[in-house]
Amino acid sequence: MCHIVAGMDFAMSAKAADYHKRLTDFMTEHVFPAESSYEAYREERGPKDHTVPPVIEELKVKAKAAGLWNLFLPSESGLTNLEYAPLAEISGWSLELAPEAINCQAPDTGNMETLHLFATEAQRKQWLEPLLAGDIRSAFAMTEPAVASSDARNIETTMLRDGADYVINGRKWWISGAADPRCKILIVMGRTNPDAASHAQQSMILVPIDTPGVDIQRSLPVFGWQDQHGHCEIVFDNVRVPAENLLHEEGSGFAIAQARLGPGRIHHCMRALGAAERALALMVDRVQKRVAFGKPLAEQGVVRESIAKSRNEIDQARLLCEKAAWTIDQQGNKAAHVLVSQIKSVAPQVACTVIDRAIQVHGAAGISDDFPLARLYGWHRAMRLFDGPDEVHMRTIARAELGREKSPLASAASRQSSTAVTSA
Structure with a gap:
């Protein structure tokens, strides 16, 4: 189709x-x-x-x-x-x-x-x-260690109304940005009504990071590397914030998360293409300068194939990213959600693959800090998990494909195949 x-x-x-x-x-x-x-x-x-x-x-x-x-x-x-x-x-x-x-x-x-x-x-x-x-920074507190947070309906942190306030209790982790001293505000997702329909149990609320009961316990490293802004584990222990800090209305947390993550996911994918381009540029430079077995690496057939594959994969991913961006502009986030899942499952993998090839041609230098490749790889390998792991996005794509109305071409081809099988 x-x-x-x-x-x-x-x-x-x-x-x-x-x-x-x-x-x-x-x-x-x-x-x-x-x-x-x-x-x-x-x-x-x-x-x-x-x-x-x-x-x-x-x-x-x-x-x-x-x-x-x-x-x-x-x-x-x-x-x-x-x-x-x-x-x-x-x-x-x-x-x-x-x-x-x-x-x-x-x-x-x-x-x-x-x-x-x-x-x-x-x-x-x-x-x-x-x-x-640019005067302050912020963090988004959704993911939890105890549940599969790729399904936001699993979130267990409670945000219960108590008079003019909400009281928050729970544990979050991988809260990017929260370790930065400039981080002043958290957007926290939690359960406000456990008896509501599954998509209406969650809400989001604004929590100043210096609110009593907000306990930043640690910043988690990614492949041993501590990002400057940190990825934190945070405990919310009877954190009390005014009801006017609620975003939108009670029960809208799931819808807000979907609205937030659509553009955010595609922005990550756009940047991933830039990282892949840098890795390819470093690869091309390295193989033209490095000599092995009597000739530049650039003359080795396997190296040329790695370069060609990398160019093909980056350009293919870019076209898919542009299609998703164009669809968001023309038809909105909802119409583009399958395309966003497509590029979110493609771009990080392309970046990882290209960066890995660049590491390989750099040899031992590629895994050192003399080049940015190791840190680029770590970040983009993590990207295959955050904002929804690959498997969740692939599930979305498959579900859409299975539920799609057949085109005239697909219908005719299916009938033809059925007839051939029956005749046989």
Whole structure:
């Protein structure tokens, strides 16, 4: 069945092309040269120090001055998802610096989307405005260690109304961003009504991180690496917050999660393509310079095949990502949900595969910190789990395919096959 829609056009607009050039210049002139300073600061402070390296704040000032700020949010930048896609991809070339430098870093982007869509005016003023300004950071507390949180209906944390307040009890983990001293607000998902229908039991509420009872117990490493912003395990012990901190209304937590995760998932995929492109660029550079068995690696047939496969896979994934972004722009998140599952199950795998090939041609150097490949691999291997593991997205894709009405071509082919089997 053909899934190409008439009028689908992925050509870069003049506005996007202008941003693309300016962001490319910003990366080459400012971001890449700043990577060594960022790494030196983190190495000097040690893995348990989650303060932001000063170079990030310096980059943010330069990005604001260049008009490269909040590009992810159409209401702020005027960019569509399709126009933003190649820009997010560029930021993926330097995953630890570039997204935050332009205020397009997870989980803040998803939280800003959520506040933009569902917060009251008072909530927007208190939390969205400083997030848009890059003055604070935030975290999203959904995942729990005791349940399979890929199904948000499993969430066990309770948020029970008590007079003018909600009282929160539960344990969350992999709460990205919560270790950063600049993190001031948590969006917490919990069960407000266990007797409601399964999709109406959950709600979301805003919890200032310094609220009594919020206990950040540890930051979890990814393959032994501590991210600057941290991935935290948090216990909520009788945490009391005013009822006006509720987002939208009781029972809307599942719907908010779906609205939040749609754009967030595709933004991750866009950046993953940038990481894959960087890995491929490093691979190409390495094999042209490295000699083994009397000739450059670039002349080895198996190496050339790795390069060719990588180019094919990146470009294929990019087209799928663009199709998903275009569909969100034209028809909304709901219409694009299967496409988002497709690219979410494809892009991280492509990134892992390409990065792994790059590691292989770098030899022992590839698994060291002399190159960014090991950390890139760790992040994108983790990406196959967060925002829904591959298996959940594949289940969504298969269910849609099995439930799809047959096209005239599929119906005719099925009848033909049935007739042939009967005749035999």
